[in-house]
Amino acid sequence: MTFQSRTTLGRVSAYLRARMALQGSGLRVAPFTLTFDTASAEPSRNYATPDDGATPDAAALSALVTAFKRRQRTPRLExxxxxxxxxxxxxxxxxxxxxxxxxxMTCTRDTLAGDGDLAGVEWQLAECEADLRAAAHVQNLAFGVAETTPADVERLVRVVGQGGAVALARASGSRETLGAGLYSPPLGGVAEIAAIGVHAEARGRGVGRAMAALLAEHALVQGIELPFLMTARENEDRVYARAGFSRFGELVAMMR
Structure with missing residues (x-):
């Protein structure tokens, strides 16, 4: 691992723990930081992160598992x-x-290669609750969630209210929402590009790739030094590489 990549990893790791600490339902169980979503039992919203260099023992892990079980959540780490x-x-x-x-994966202004001029697609930042509701709805559809709840919209309200951004891709003319994404409120010059969801009927047109690039460009213009995103599959790596992102590390997830 090069010094530069370790520095980048360290900044992202510090950002992830700081973001957890700012959430109202966060908890410290040394050497872990835990976060819980009181509105959702979805494992990806309830997890723990160890300190850099942590060497946990059985007692620490037992305390972690107990904290999850008390909240009726599945023990999980990222x-x-x-x-x-x-x-x-x-x-x-x-x-x-x-x-x-x-x-x-991350990018710089020099590496970005996204194309926001997609035929039949208009881009906008969410400016009102109706925009945020439309964004939450298309994100949920893209990820296989049929119902959009007030809690889903409230999460996006907090993103914008704390300095992040939510963007929408809409069909020219009809204004139908084709996709949405966000970058999280920045901490220490770092922000995560996340929740990029594209309606099934709009896939294959480059909407997701362009969305990631546009969000990254907006974040960089706003002074965010290190925008990053996470991908779950090799084909996603290739998609975002074409937008100018490059891989710098790996996030491990464990569950019991």
Whole structure:
């Protein structure tokens, strides 16, 4: 690992823990930071992250599992594997199973190669609750969630209210929402591009790739130094690489 890549990983790791600490339902169980979503039991919204260089023992893990069970949540961890190499083998011996790792990717203004001039597509930043409701709805549809709840909209309200941004892709003329995405409120010059969802009928047109590039460009213009995103599959890596993103690390996820 180069010094530059380790520095980038360290900044992202610090950002992820700081974001968890700012959430009202966060909890510290050394050497872990835990976050819980009181409105959703979805595992991706309820997880723990170890400190960089952590070497947890059975007592610490037992306290972590107890905290999850008290809240009727599934014990789950997300963290940058390169920065806490002792955690994975320990969790495997304690009955945790590894999920598909996520690639971490970033870009600069010089590498961005997104094309926002897609035929029949208009772009906008969400400016009102109706925009945020439309964004939440298309994101949920894209990820297989049929119902959009007030809590979904409120999450996006918080994103915008705390300095992040939500963007929409809309069909020219009809204004039908084709896709949406966001970047999270920045902390320490770092922000995550996330929740990029494209309506099934609009896929294959480059909407997701262009959305990521436009969000990254907007973040960089706003002074965010390190926009990054996570991808779950190799084909997603290739899609975002064409937009100017490059891989710099991996996020490990473990669940029991």
């Amino acid at each position: 963290y940058i594997g390169e920065l806490a190499p002792a955690v994975l083998p320990f969790l495997l011996t304690e009955g945790f199973a590894a999920e598909q790792p996520l690639s971490l």
